[in-house]
Amino acid sequence: MPRQPIQEYLKVNPRKVLVLDGGQGTELENRGINVANPVWSTVPFIDSSFWSNKSSKDRVIVKGMFDAFLDAGAEILMTTTYQTSFKSVSENTPIQNLEEYSSLLDRIVQFSRDCIGPDKYLIGCIGPWGAHVCAEFNGDYGPNPAEIDYLSYFKPQLDNFFHNDNLDLIGFETIPNIHELRAILSWDETILSKPFYIGLSVHNNGLLRDGSTMKDVADLIKSFGGKLNKNLTLLGINCVSFSDSPDILESIHKELPDMPLIAYPNSGEVYDTVKKIWLPNRDMVMTWEEVVDRYIKAGARIVGGCCRTSPKDIRAVAAAVKKRADDTVWQD
């Protein structure tokens, strides 16, 4: 395998910050794929013509999305599998059994690897339990969030991703509820058997979407002590408001100063969960350069964009990361 294992890479290059891609689902939408669907950005992969017809329109669009993020400077990219849980897929598509499901994931991962080539890092993207019920932006997991069987929900996707050498890192994204976070953290190396990160879904007010504080999050992580899964590689935030994201990341860094962080905010627009559209509220009053500087000062090792951020945004992220790397007078 041409890539150095990602934990080792981050360790031996302590000042390196990797540039992540941007909002894949929303970029597919910009390029003409209608993702307003119960499986959201998984939709292009469901039609068999994606796999049988090498020049199908959707296939050209997905490849074009990867090419555009690569050209912008992304060094680590994701599979488009945010809403590809077995539950979402089996309840909303003709794919009904685990064998067909796993074959679908194999094909998506291989297609993504072929698009980005052998040298870039590839993240196996996994949306939260809440993605299935569209609760990733309110954290409302019903009356008994502690009783939800998170492992059963994630396991088919985890089993596939953990056995796929094309994937370097698993990303649990947009986690809005502390009970779900507790469940993920409770799984040991036999379940989470390769490097993974957790991206939290945090409200503009700095609280996890379910109302938990960042201190609650940090206390939970600290409570695992030496039993914390060694594959937990980064913690961070994704799909949070661009303008509030530096404050939020800094609040996590204050609570967990030694934790490598990841940050990829959305554009500040707000998702309408009924119409499945983004409402205007672009809050990019700061520049990517200012935001990225603050992320890096707060311990970020991977930075990029989430929903409604485009290749143009990632080009600005890459320029900001490069400027910081070139800045010899940079002081912590």
Ligand SMILES: C[S+](C)CC[C@H](N)C(=O)O
């Ligand atoms: C806007 S994406 C991050 C989430 C999509 C949502 N779970 C839905 O199903 O509409």
Ligand SMILES: N[C@@H](CCS)C(=O)O
């Ligand atoms: N990683 C997903 C969005 C998660 S909110 C994507 O890029 O489409």
Ligand SMILES: [Zn+2]
């Ligand atoms: Zn997002």
